[in-house]
Amino acid sequence: MTSAQSSPPGNSDELALLRQALSALEAQNQALQQQNQSLQRQLAWFQRQLFGRKSEQRVFDSVAEQGTLFPSAPAPASPASETVDIEAHQRRKNPLPGTPGDSGLRFDESKVPVKTIELSAPELTGEQADEYQIIRYDTTYRLAQRPGSYVVLKYVRPVLKHTPSQSVKTLPAPANVLDKSLADVSFIVGLLIDKFVYHLPLYRQHQRLQAAHIELSRATLTHLVHRAAALLEPIAQALLRSILQSHVLAMDETPTRAGRKKQPHAKRGQMRTGYYWPLYGDRDEVYFSFSSTRDSQHVMRLLADFKGTLLTDGYSAYESYIAQVQGVISAQCWSHSRRYFERALEDEPVLANEALDWIGALYAHERQIKQQGLSDAAKLAYRGEHSKAVVDAFFVWCRASAQRPDLRATDSPLLTALNYVINREAGLRVFLEDPAVAPDTNHLERTLRVIPLGRKNWLFSWSELGARQVGIIQSLLCSCKLQGVDPYIYLVDVMQRISQHPNSRIEELTPRIWKERFADQPMRSDVDS
Numbered sequence: 001m002t003s004a005q006s007s008p009p010g011n012s013d014e015l016a017l018l019r020q021a022l023s024a025l026e027a028q029n030q031a032l033q034q035q036n037q038s039l040q041r042q043l044a045w046f047q048r049q050l051f052g053r054k055s056e057q058r059v060f061d062s063v064a065e066q067g068t069l070f071p072s073a074p075a076p077a078s079p080a081s082e083t084v085d086i087e088a089h090q091r092r093k094n095p096l097p098g099t100p101g102d103s104g105l106r107f108d109e110s111k112v113p114v115k116t117i118e119l120s121a122p123e124l125t126g127e128q129a130d131e132y133q134i135i136r137y138d139t140t141y142r143l144a145q146r147p148g149s150y151v152v153l154k155y156v157r158p159v160l161k162h163t164p165s166q167s168v169k170t171l172p173a174p175a176n177v178l179d180k181s182l183a184d185v186s187f188i189v190g191l192l193i194d195k196f197v198y199h200l201p202l203y204r205q206h207q208r209l210q211a212a213h214i215e216l217s218r219a220t221l222t223h224l225v226h227r228a229a230a231l232l233e234p235i236a237q238a239l240l241r242s243i244l245q246s247h248v249l250a251m252d253e254t255p256t257r258a259g260r261k262k263q264p265h266a267k268r269g270q271m272r273t274g275y276y277w278p279l280y281g282d283r284d285e286v287y288f289s290f291s292s293t294r295d296s297q298h299v300m301r302l303l304a305d306f307k308g309t310l311l312t313d314g315y316s317a318y319e320s321y322i323a324q325v326q327g328v329i330s331a332q333c334w335s336h337s338r339r340y341f342e343r344a345l346e347d348e349p350v351l352a353n354e355a356l357d358w359i360g361a362l363y364a365h366e367r368q369i370k371q372q373g374l375s376d377a378a379k380l381a382y383r384g385e386h387s388k389a390v391v392d393a394f395f396v397w398c399r400a401s402a403q404r405p406d407l408r409a410t411d412s413p414l415l416t417a418l419n420y421v422i423n424r425e426a427g428l429r430v431f432l433e434d435p436a437v438a439p440d441t442n443h444l445e446r447t448l449r450v451i452p453l454g455r456k457n458w459l460f461s462w463s464e465l466g467a468r469q470v471g472i473i474q475s476l477l478c479s480c481k482l483q484g485v486d487p488y489i490y491l492v493d494v495m496q497r498i499s500q501h502p503n504s505r506i507e508e509l510t511p512r513i514w515k516e517r518f519a520d521q522p523m524r525s526d527v528d529s
Helices: 011-051 063-069 185-196 202-211 218-243 296-302 316-324 334-343 349-372 376-402 413-423 442-447 450-457 464-483 487-497 503-509 511-517
Strands: 159-162 167-170 248-251 254-260 271-280 286-291 309-312 329-332
Touching: 185 202, 185 218, 185 450, 185 464, 185 487, 202 218, 218 271, 218 286, 218 464, 218 487, 218 503, 248 442, 254 450, 254 464, 271 296, 271 442, 271 464, 286 296, 286 464, 296 316, 309 316, 316 329, 329 334, 334 349, 334 413, 349 376, 349 413, 376 413, 450 464, 464 487, 464 511, 487 511, 503 511
Parallel strands: 248 309, 309 329
Antiparallel strands: 159 167, 248 271, 254 271, 271 286
């Protein structure tokens, strides 16, 4: 009997259907495997963020191992491999100026209020008091706290009557920084610092006021913040103009929630996503610009007057800006490049670790430059002699690795990392040609942490106007920190000085210049006098 005669009619159709179903299942299985791999990578990334080491500086066990990793690029000797003999000594805390020699407590007596309590010995009173004499005084310090730190200033003003004319004259109250406001400048500044430096939301500050037996509505606190930001906005704009004059400008973006969604399908209370675009100038000044979008048009508007080197990550908005302007050099961040290889550790641990070792060697050279305190000319020469060899060998390795058939045949995150750095090679090499350019934007990322910290505490801004005012205040406070200026003293001074200061010289009130001109004799509040 032939096979055609043995197979019942219709079996061939069923077999074709089964093959189609099998092919569909195989395709579905392959898609699920790819999805599983993607989820595993995300899980591994989150675990590394929580528990892993994220430093760009790679620690090498020995110089010999470095030689095997980088045969064409000499790497500096690891500080951990050096042996230094240190004389036996007892570790002591560095004393502050005016710190008493007491156990555990360190403070500056010239800046911290001290209440002196003199204790009387019972032996110095009574019938046998003449048998004792004081030979010295011993001092004990204890740190204490008052329940509330708020003070109400009560101005008692005389009302005069001019006898010949029978007219009455009242001495006017001292001028206030905000007209018809019940708040002294010290309270307004304290409100701003508590919220934007220590991230204490206004509703918690309202609770502290109630605990101190002071009744003030939360709406009043919000209004004070808005009026203070409007008063300080001209100074923040002068700060932005100063930053745009920088030779090297670092820029990044970070999300925030600002303003309620107004779409019909939006849930009640759902907030819109906006973005802060911090600009870090080469004179240690920072400005936080707010935008409701993340497109390149905001970058174009913000950097319209900038001519210099722009240091950023690989976000396409910066690439679009660079492509449309003349006279701006694009420098790329090595730290962001490193993160792509760090994400590939689970899939390709050997190759990913090798890439991280190359970048680690680069940062080891930067560490040597910082430790030696090299000038710009010496820094440029050092990078040309040492860092350039590492960069050249790294990109040769990247191009060779990107051609591997096993990587090109799969959706490997390592191939994504390789293509990322290869496409941005020109920008990643800029720091080798300009000593003022840093290899990364880490200095900016450290400064913009105030935004994520605030996002975790006061959560959002009710409106986009409020978000812009947050950017104004944070620009001045963060610039104070970068300049080593006390933000309380600075804000108390400039909020009183701005009404009498010429607008043509408003840049003198930015933290960097204010430190030179007014820090020695700042204007103070009556509560501090």
